[in-house]
Amino acid sequence: xxxxxxxxxxxxxxxxxFSLSLALTVGCDVSSTGDGSGNPTATDPWADLWCVPDCTxxxxxxxxxxxxxxxxxxxxxxxxxxxxxxxxxxxxxxTLKFEAQWPEVQGASISLGGPQVFPGARMxxxxxxxxxELTGAAQADDDGKFVIPLSAxxxxxxxxxxxxxxxxxxxxxxIVFSVLKPQDGGDPAETVSPPWAWLVPVPAGGDVGQVTITxxxxxxxxxxxxxxxxxxxxxxxxxxxxxxxxxxxxAVLWSPGIEWSCGACYASGAxxxxxxxxxxxxxxxxxxxxxxxxxxxxxxxILHEFGHYMAxxxxxxxxxxxxxxIGQAIAPAFAWSEGWAGFFAVSTMSRWLQSPExxxxxxxxxxxFWLDYSGGAHDQGAFVQPNMDGGLDQLxxxxxxxxxxxxxxxxxxxxxxxxxxxxLGTDAVMKAVASKRFLSYDRGAPGADFVDFCDAVICGQxxxxxxxxxxxxxxxxxxxxxxxxxx
Amino acid sequence: MMSKSxxxxxxLSVAALAGCGARESQPVPQAPVAQARPVVVTSQRVELxxxxxxxxxxxxxxxxxxxxxxxxxxxxxxxxxxxxxxEGAALESGLPVDRLGELAADTVTERSFVATGVHGPxxxxxxxxxxxxxxxxxxxxxxxxAAAVEVAPRMEPIAPVKILGIQVDKxxxxxxxx
Ligand SMILES: [Zn+2]
Numbered sequence: 001x002x003x004x005x006x007x008x009x010x011x012x013x014x015x016x017x018f019s020l021s022l023a024l025t026v027g028c029d030v031s032s033t034g035d036g037s038g039n040p041t042a043t044d045p046w047a048d049l050w051c052v053p054d055c056t057x058x059x060x061x062x063x064x065x066x067x068x069x070x071x072x073x074x075x076x077x078x079x080x081x082x083x084x085x086x087x088x089x090x091x092x093x094x095t096l097k098f099e100a101q102w103p104e105v106q107g108a109s110i111s112l113g114g115p116q117v118f119p120g121a122r123m124x125x126x127x128x129x130x131x132x133e134l135t136g137a138a139q140a141d142d143d144g145k146f147v148i149p150l151s152a153x154x155x156x157x158x159x160x161x162x163x164x165x166x167x168x169x170x171x172x173x174x175i176v177f178s179v180l181k182p183q184d185g186g187d188p189a190e191t192v193s194p195p196w197a198w199l200v201p202v203p204a205g206g207d208v209g210q211v212t213i214t215x216x217x218x219x220x221x222x223x224x225x226x227x228x229x230x231x232x233x234x235x236x237x238x239x240x241x242x243x244x245x246x247x248x249x250x251a252v253l254w255s256p257g258i259e260w261s262c263g264a265c266y267a268s269g270a271x272x273x274x275x276x277x278x279x280x281x282x283x284x285x286x287x288x289x290x291x292x293x294x295x296x297x298x299x300x301x302i303l304h305e306f307g308h309y310m311a312x313x314x315x316x317x318x319x320x321x322x323x324x325x326i327g328q329a330i331a332p333a334f335a336w337s338e339g340w341a342g343f344f345a346v347s348t349m350s351r352w353l354q355s356p357e358x359x360x361x362x363x364x365x366x367x368x369f370w371l372d373y374s375g376g377a378h379d380q381g382a383f384v385q386p387n388m389d390g391g392l393d394q395l396x397x398x399x400x401x402x403x404x405x406x407x408x409x410x411x412x413x414x415x416x417x418x419x420x421x422x423x424l425g426t427d428a429v430m431k432a433v434a435s436k437r438f439l440s441y442d443r444g445a446p447g448a449d450f451v452d453f454c455d456a457v458i459c460g461q462x463x464x465x466x467x468x469x470x471x472x473x474x475x476x477x478x479x480x481x482x483x484x485x486x487x
Numbered sequence: 488m489m490s491k492s493x494x495x496x497x498x499l500s501v502a503a504l505a506g507c508g509a510r511e512s513q514p515v516p517q518a519p520v521a522q523a524r525p526v527v528v529t530s531q532r533v534e535l536x537x538x539x540x541x542x543x544x545x546x547x548x549x550x551x552x553x554x555x556x557x558x559x560x561x562x563x564x565x566x567x568x569x570x571x572x573x574e575g576a577a578l579e580s581g582l583p584v585d586r587l588g589e590l591a592a593d594t595v596t597e598r599s600f601v602a603t604g605v606h607g608p609x610x611x612x613x614x615x616x617x618x619x620x621x622x623x624x625x626x627x628x629x630x631x632x633a634a635a636v637e638v639a640p641r642m643e644p645i646a647p648v649k650i651l652g653i654q655v656d657k658x659x660x661x662x663x664x665x
Binding site (some may be wrong): 094105107108109110126128131132133136143159161163165166167174178181188189190194195196198199200201202203206209210211213214216217218255256257258262263264265266267269270274275278280284290295301305308314319321322323324325326327328337338340356362364366367368369370371372374383386397398399407465 | 498505525526530531532533534535536537538539542559560561562581592603614615616618619620621622623624625626637638640642643645646648649650653654655656657658659660661662663664
């Protein structure tokens with residue numbers, strides 16, 4: 001099952017691919033994604049590839065994979081810790097929803113389709129008494145419903161709090177992820193910024209009904225939060241053997257009207273603080289809240305920046321940084337860093353949707369673009385293609401690196417539309433970028449690049465040497481030699 | 488794993504039943520932060536290869552516009568420029584749909600227009616799309632008012648509470664549902 005956050009949007013995203021193919025049917029080799037019917041492609045066999053259910057110590061509630069560890073009977077309700085507690089004495093209950101926007105495509109341009117209401121699935125609801133003390137907590141279910149058992153009936157003095165603070169388990173030492181509300185933008189910086197929080201008064205009796213966080217109330221922060229928490233869970237499974245203790249702390253800084261000079265960026269050395277003495281993160285992602293831009297709704301950009309975080313902490317990134325443009329050939333280590341982040345964004349989204357979604361898009365002030373990374377050498381003119389006579393260290397377009405990664409990856413976690421003899425899947429790709437070969441050796445141009453990635457794949461799976469060379473030389477016009485230098 | 492989960496289950500049950508105020512574990516005191524210390528950013532948002540600037544001047548309802556199209560990278564397809572006039576306006580010179588053709592990287596192309604009967608904003612778009620990528624840039628003359636800038640919601644002070652070890656002392660007020 002796709003994550004509940006994505007369920008409402010699923011039709012829209014598949015619809016996006018569908019409208020893309022419609023918009024471009026005129027005289028083109030249509031590269032549609034999904035099944036083109038506007039219906040989600042059913043691909044349940046892949047569901048367990050990226051998610052390990054965990055019900056240790058839990059008798060009810062979310063198992064981390066979209067289903068339940070169990071349900072509570074009678075007047076019992078499930079707490080955030082997965083325990084059934086009686087609500088006979090009292091409870092606070094309701095449904096959390098929030099507004100979010102999905103993209104719409106018209107030919108060359110892409111725009112936001114206006115607010116839609118989504119369930120606040122998996123958000124933690126915390127109840128406070130009149131003294132501001134915590135009295136209980138429960139996680140919202142896939143529909144956004146929550147029930148917090150109380151030791152006495154709600155008197156009308158209680159309050160309900162939702163925040164953008166996340167720990168992988170409730171006994172974790174420190175906050176691992178947070179979305180913070182910066183006061184000023186400009187150059188990315190270490191700041192003192194509060195976490196986003198929403199406070200709802202609870203009527204006597206405890207039924208708060210449907211609480212909808214609107215765009216004006218900062219629902220974008222909740223959207224960024226739920227998306228990134230999901231990415232944290234994926235990385236925990238893919239790179240850390242399911243052990244969240246190794247996650248490096250990260251904060252995303254976003255607020256409507258606050259713009260960063262980098263547009264959107266990741267800074268590995270930028271710590272964030274919620275007050276003068278409390279640090280919540282060692283690393284940061286900055287997302288501009290510009291009006292007329294994708295802002296919080298630009299999930300490909302958010303996942304792209306998360307891809308940089310992932311490479312920096314759990315793989316290797318030798319990018320020199322600096323400005324870069326679509327359709328520009330840049331140094332291979334730079335192109336790898338950006339191409340990896342782009343590939344990470346679309347492959348992660350595709351796994352969540354269980355359907356190929358190779359579209360990267362962004363809306364910036366006065367402009368927008370979309371890119372289909374599943375295009376091959378037959379899609380003339382989209383990106384700068386490598387030169388088969390150009391050598392292993394030639395300059396590369398980051399979009400082409402993402403395209404090559406997409407083609408060698410697809411066919412395992414999601415079906416591929418164009419069989420190319422290579423379907424590495426997420427497991428092999430992640431193993432390669434975390435392997436000793438990738439982390440410690442260097443071939444081709446200086447720094448970790450696409451050549452080192454291919455070598456790392458072959459060191460892990462020697463039988464891939466020939467099919468990988470064939471696919472890259474043929475479909476993708478990259479002169480990979482099939483050679484490798486293994487530890 | 489078992490002991491860990493039980494520990495967390497235990498904590499929450501206690502919190503839920505006994506109404507404990509704060510978590511036991513406090514954040515480790517850290518050296519105070521240097522406010523807004525700039526940091527080294529290794530990644531920047533990717534730049535679009537297609538840019539548009541629109542300038543203009545008016546004499547009554549007669550408007551002279553100049554569109555400057557700058558290309559900074561490889562484009563997937565020929566560029567098309569479109570002018571959308573407000574109702575009642577007409578082009579005296581210049582094309583409403585102008586096929587600018589294949590534009591190479593690091594080139595600048597200019598087009599001028601004169602429109603009459605202009606009582607509202609003129610919108611100009613440039614686009615380049617293939618089956619693998621689409622780029623679009625747009626501009627309006629006169630520029631849209633700055634009132635469109637988004638305003639962040641105000642977080643009101645609340646009684647401080649520790650959530651997951653972090654003090655939360657302000658929040659956006661939200662009304663309960665019906
Ligand atoms: Zn990047």
